[in-house]
Amino acid sequence: MSxxxxxxxxxxxxxxxxxxxxxxxxxxITTLTLVLAVSFLAFSQISLDIADEMLASGDPDxxxxxxxxxxxxxxxxxxxxxxxxxxxxxxxSLLVCVVGIINAQLMSVTERFREIGTMKCLGALDRxxxxxxxxxxxxxxxxxxxxxxxxxxxxxxxxxxxxFGTGIIPIFPWQTIFLSSALAxxxxxxxxxxxxxxxxxxxxxxxxxxxxxxxx
Amino acid sequence: MTEKKLIVRVxxxxxxxxxxKIVVEVLKGIDLEIETGxxxxxxxxxxxxxxxxxxxxxxxxxxxxxxxxxxxVDIAQLDAYELAWLRCRKIGYIFxxxxxxxxxxxxxxxxxxxxxxxxxxxxxxxxxxxxxxQVGLEGRHSHKPAELSGGQQQRVAVARALANSPAIILAxxxxxxxxxxxxxxxxxxxxxxxxxxxxxVISATHDYKMLNVSDQVIWIRDGRVDKIQERDxxxxxxxxxxx
Numbered sequence: 129m130s131x132x133x134x135x136x137x138x139x140x141x142x143x144x145x146x147x148x149x150x151x152x153x154x155x156x157i158t159t160l161t162l163v164l165a166v167s168f169l170a171f172s173q174i175s176l177d178i179a180d181e182m183l184a185s186g187d188p189d190x191x192x193x194x195x196x197x198x199x200x201x202x203x204x205x206x207x208x209x210x211x212x213x214x215x216x217x218x219x220x221s222l223l224v225c226v227v228g229i230i231n232a233q234l235m236s237v238t239e240r241f242r243e244i245g246t247m248k249c250l251g252a253l254d255r256x257x258x259x260x261x262x263x264x265x266x267x268x269x270x271x272x273x274x275x276x277x278x279x280x281x282x283x284x285x286x287x288x289x290x291x292f293g294t295g296i297i298p299i300f301p302w303q304t305i306f307l308s309s310a311l312a313x314x315x316x317x318x319x320x321x322x323x324x325x326x327x328x329x330x331x332x333x334x335x336x337x338x339x340x341x342x343x344x
Numbered sequence: 345m346t347e348k349k350l351i352v353r354v355x356x357x358x359x360x361x362x363x364x365k366i367v368v369e370v371l372k373g374i375d376l377e378i379e380t381g382x383x384x385x386x387x388x389x390x391x392x393x394x395x396x397x398x399x400x401x402x403x404x405x406x407x408x409x410x411x412x413x414x415x416x417v418d419i420a421q422l423d424a425y426e427l428a429w430l431r432c433r434k435i436g437y438i439f440x441x442x443x444x445x446x447x448x449x450x451x452x453x454x455x456x457x458x459x460x461x462x463x464x465x466x467x468x469x470x471x472x473x474x475x476x477x478q479v480g481l482e483g484r485h486s487h488k489p490a491e492l493s494g495g496q497q498q499r500v501a502v503a504r505a506l507a508n509s510p511a512i513i514l515a516x517x518x519x520x521x522x523x524x525x526x527x528x529x530x531x532x533x534x535x536x537x538x539x540x541x542x543x544x545v546i547s548a549t550h551d552y553k554m555l556n557v558s559d560q561v562i563w564i565r566d567g568r569v570d571k572i573q574e575r576d577x578x579x580x581x582x583x584x585x586x587x
Contacts, residue, residue: 133428134462150447246443249404250504251432251460253425336431337404 135256144263151236155268158232162272162316163279165225169218170280170312171287172210174305178288180208181301190296197291222319229323233265237331241338248336257332265324266317273316277309350416351511351544352378352401357410359396370396372567373410378546380511383538383557386548388564395516397564398548402437402514403430415511432460436505436543438534440517442497444489450476450500451485457507475503479533495526502533506541513537515547519554528553 148155179199182190184207195201199208237244244257284305288296354376361368370393378384388394399405400412403419412419414434422430431437436457444453451472458468476485479499489497498518505513515534519527535557538545547554555561555578563570 132462133425133432133460135460139459146447242441242443243445246437246439246445247456248428249402249431249437249443250457251428253428256460335404337399 133251133253135252135259140256140259140263144260144267147260148264148267154232154236155264158229159268159272161225161228161232162269162320163276165221165319166273166276166312166316167280167283168221169315170277170309171284172214172218173308173312174281174284175287176208176210177301177304177308178284178296181299181304182292182296183208185299190292190299193292222315226319226323229265229320230326233261233324233327234330237261237327240331241334244331244334245336245338248334254332258328261324261328261331262321265320265328269317269320270313272320273313276316277312280312281305281309349380350377351380351414352376352546353413353416354397354401355411355413357397357400357407357412359393359400359405360408370567371400371407374564374567374569376562376569378544378560380544381538381542382559383535383545384547384560384562385554385558386546386562386564387550387555388570389550392564393567394548394564398514398516398546401512401546402435403427428460432457433508434511436507436510436513438498438501438505438513438515438518438547440520442489442494442501442521444497444500444504446489449486449488450481450492450503453489453500454503454507457504461508463508471507472503475506476500478506478537479503493526494522495529498522498526498530499533502530502537506537506543509541509543511544513543513545513547515545515549517549517551518547519549519551524553527551531557 179194182194183201191201201208247257285300354374357371357374358369359371361370374393374397376397386394386398396405400407401414403412403414403422406420414430417430419427419430444450445456448456451469454472454475455463455465455468458471459465463471473485476482479502481496481499481503484492484496489500492500498521501518505515513534518530518534522530531551531553534545534547537543558578559575561573561578563572
């Protein structure tokens with residue numbers, strides 16, 4: 129047994145990519161859950177960043193508009209914290225998103241039982257199967273999170289412009305906004321990977337003979 | 345066949361399926377020896393344990409008792425890694441339902457086992473094209489399984505099974521989902537490959553067309569070997585296929 133059983137990364141990537149393309153509509157829906165959750169996360173974070181910056185600017189006009197748009201500021205505050213309620217809503221939306229991803233990935237595994245079994249008969253190791261699923265989730269996670277973050281940031285900008293006028297453009301905290309977006313993207317990818325973990329392990333543990341037994 | 349070399353040896357294999365309340369004895373002690381290069385058919389009514397025996401030989405399932413040797417290696421002793429290696433290098437599988445990967449083209453389906461075996465990409469593609477040509481699918485390499493007929497899909501499956509030049513081809517009812525004529529074509533293709541490349545073909549079937557090309561027929565009945573017939577002992581003439 130000198131030769132090993134291998135699956136190069138490049139091949140795994142190609143296989144994952146093809147798999148996504150073949151089930152594009154389904155992937156799109158899975159990704160959409162992620163887009164929405166991540167954009168909500170990015171939106172609330174970036175809105176807060178902007179409001180924070182307005183507060184820090186010390187401009188009384190901006191303070192007034194902040195108060196008018198519903199932010200609670202007491203004199204002497206230097207930064208705004210997101211309210212517990214807001215944090216809860218964001219957390220819940222992320223949780224719902226993970227459950228949605230797990231559901232979609234489980235369906236995808238069930239649909240591909242025979243494919244997975246066949247690959248195992250051809251000599252695929254458990255970790256090849258896990259790798260293909262994880263790569264798929266990573267691609268979906270990246271695409272979904274980036275578009276979600278962009279969507280969330282745009283909504284936050286537009287919302288701020290509509291509420292506070294163009295006068296706030298000069299004080300936009302670009303660096304903080306960028307950091308918040310990056311954090312939202314990382315969270316999104318993390319959630320996507322978290323969601324695929326159980327389905328992928330389930331797929332990999334399946335015995336090839338069981339896969340053959342599935343009637344279609 | 346100047347010397348008899350065994351490729352598969354099954355000794356006193358039993359297999360029980362535990363269904364919770366009852367335990368079903370599917371195989372009740374099977375002894376078998378299969379020689380290299382032969383075309384062997386395993387015949388038997390459905391429920392006779394044919395498929396179960398078949399899965400044992402293919403290393404897809406482990407016996408409850410007894411031993412299965414492939415090339416004198418006890419497959420029960422192999423770990424997951426070695427089993428994968430065995431499936432990849434030593435055994436080619438052909439299924440009743442073809443089981444091609446739907447998202448891959450014919451060529452990619454054929455090259456997949458070679459990828460697992462570590463064959464460089466160019467070499468795999470070259471061999472894949474040759475194999476597709478051998479099974480009569482030249483020019484169809486970029487088609488997806490859904491764009492091929494049942495017979496053509498099974499041809500791709502035959503090419504895939506041959507990809508890593510295995511010692512054994514295991515075909516589980518390879519003609520079960522095909523019409524008479526296409527089935528015959530697949531059978532003669534398998535026979536041809538067995539003759540040309542010296543690969544041992546073991547096929548589970550209840551297709552009597554298979555008998556004409558078989559060197560040996562193993563009849564399974566009720567979880568036991570009923571009888572083993574060599575080619576010259578076969579009297580049944582099913583017609584339709586001259587060999």
